[in-house]
Amino acid sequence: MTITSDSDAAKRYGKKQNRPVALVVDDENTNRTFLRTFLEADGYSVIEAGNGVEAIQAFQESPPDIIFMDVIMPIMDGYEAVTQIQKLAEAQFIPILFLTALTDENALAKCIEVGGHDFLTKPVSPIVLKAKVRSMERIRKLHLEVFRLYGQMKMDQEMAETVFNGVVIADNIKLDCIKTILKPAEQFSGDVLLTAHAPSSDIHILLGDFTGHGLAAALGALPASEVFRAMTAKGFSPHQIVAGINKKLFSLLPTGMFFAIQFISISSNLEYVNAINCGMPDILLLSSETGAIKQRISSNSLPLGISLDIDFHSLFVRSKISHGDRILLVSDGVTEARNADNTYFGKERFETILQNTKPGESAVESIAKALADFCQDAPQDDDISLAEIPCIPDVLPDWAENDADDEDFSASPSTSKAKPPSTTHGNISVDPLEFSITLPGGRLSNSDPIPLLINHIQEMEGLQKHRRLLFTLLTELYINALDHGLLQLDSSMKSSPEGFSAYFSEREKRLAALNHGFIKINIQTHNTVQGGKMIIRVEDSGKGFNLKLINNADTHNVEKLCGRGIHLLNSLCESVRYEEPGNRVEVIYSWNDEL
DSSP: OEEOSSHHHHHTTTSOOSSOEEEEEOSOHHHHHHHHHHHHHTTOEEEEESSHHHHHHHHHHSOOSEEEEOSSOSSSOHHHHHHHHHHHHTTOOOOEEEEESOOOHHHHHHHHHTTOOEEEESSOOHHHHHHHHHHHHHHHHHHHHHHHHHHHHHHHHHHHHHHHIIIIITTSOOOTTSEEEEEOSSSSOSEEEEEEEOTTSOEEEEEEEESSOSHHHHHTHHHHHHHHHHHHHTTOOHHHHHHHHHHHHHHHSOTTOOEEEEEEEEOTTSSEEEEEEESSSOEEEEOTTTOOEEEEEOOOSOOBTSOSOOOHHHHOEEEEOOTTOEEEEEOHHHHTOBOTTOOBOOHHHHHHHHHHSOTTSOHHHHHHHHHHHHHTTSOOOSOEEEEEEEOSGGGSOOHHHHOTTSOOTTSOGGGOOOOOOOOOBTTBOOOOEEEEEEEEGGGGGGOOHHHHHHHHHHHHHOOGGGHHHHHHHHHHHHHIIIIIIISOOOGGGGGSHHHHHHHHHHHHHHHHHOOSOEEEEEEEEEEOSSEEEEEEEEEESSOOOOHHHHHTSOHHHHHHHHOSHHHHHHHHSSEEEEETTTTEEEEEEEEETTO
16 A cells, blocks of 8 residues: 655545545556546545555545545455445445446446446546546535434434423323333334323323324424323313314414324223224224224314314213223324235234234234234334223322322321411411302303313412312312203213213203303312311202202212212212202312321
């Protein structure tokens, strides 16, 4: 190996110089001299090598900017040398121009096959050589720019992934009983899985699929997750949450981008699930006993972000569930996965796997194995997401375990240790805070006052640690007034699966037709040195009920007669008092800071 030209070529081995460096590889000194003279005149520093081995050694010491390679040389020919150099170069692009006396088409074609970028036959024309060098320089500059942009993109994606994981994924509920597959087609997934517990102890789960995949699709998950978590935490109903996400995305997403979702809400008593499907494959309810599909909830709405004119409340489906039933959420990336033969995984194969999954086995794990066997090394076209949610107590919150500052629902309110901000002076209680809201019957079909009341109580009184209990109390009082007071529904209808569906179907019918009556809610809070109490009065314009049936019945019969509502109120409150004719109720919820 010979280093020629001025000191710039030698300095190349210690420090990158401004002049580009060319590596000339040829066993004929005359050919090397010709190229050196030409290249130095063109502004290059030149390194010479007499065979392939010397060329590899020179490359390892310091990669040049361009390589001129002969084919036929002793010790190691140009084909082998270029093969080795390309392995050393890895992702770096260094133009390699073969200069050869060979004229055989197969030999020239091999120059390109082994990693060369162009070739010239000897004797070389200086004009053609200069044109080739200029062409290679342009290509090299483009590669350098692409490599720079790619590096910047990777760095941006890594930063965005950190934000995405911290904002979207980190706040999901950590539950081992929920089995999931989240397999992005790129670094970022356009699919998103969101989970959260509501103040009512219901669990909300959303599986969504943004248009496309990659970073652009994943960006939409940030506002969607923000709305989902904020509205869930405040106690908004599922249809209000979906409407809130839709409104947010409608204002943010560009034309042509939308968000298909499956949203389910499992009730805290594990009796029913509320679900909506907006542009996704069927939501499947699987039997705990046989593993068979008990119910399909097909898409009945446009995806989110397309239109504001959607009545999500009427599109939700309420289904009776049994202990151990499983709910399967799935994106279209599963059935649209393809193998090397360009064959789709398909809906039929998907459901056959479900049918062959035995009770007690995980459907997600069975599908994951089948997908891996089917697709093998075939490229993934779309994001693949599945979630299998069991209808068991483990999916419900353990507030005491998950949040040490919150009240355990099993704790007695009178012995609560939560400490709202003190608003007392010495031992004298300040004047109570009081506010009321009256909802006319015609607005009850699209109004939910509970989140408004809870947020108002928190802002005015700071009773954050009592939020979940108060949410439960207010919800039960309001639902009792609405369902049994104004709508005159009978709880005993819900004792069977058929009656359960009939109950809620009749509820929706009567609620839509309601254009008279009212529900009035009055709340007073009293803070003292020891703690405080809250007096909640609810009145409806209904006919009421026979108070003697409640007053003379034991706990078991109360629940049989009226559902769990009155029994739950009695267990949470210091006192529960109904007034004739049964359409007015007063409850007192108290806390003691010193216990």
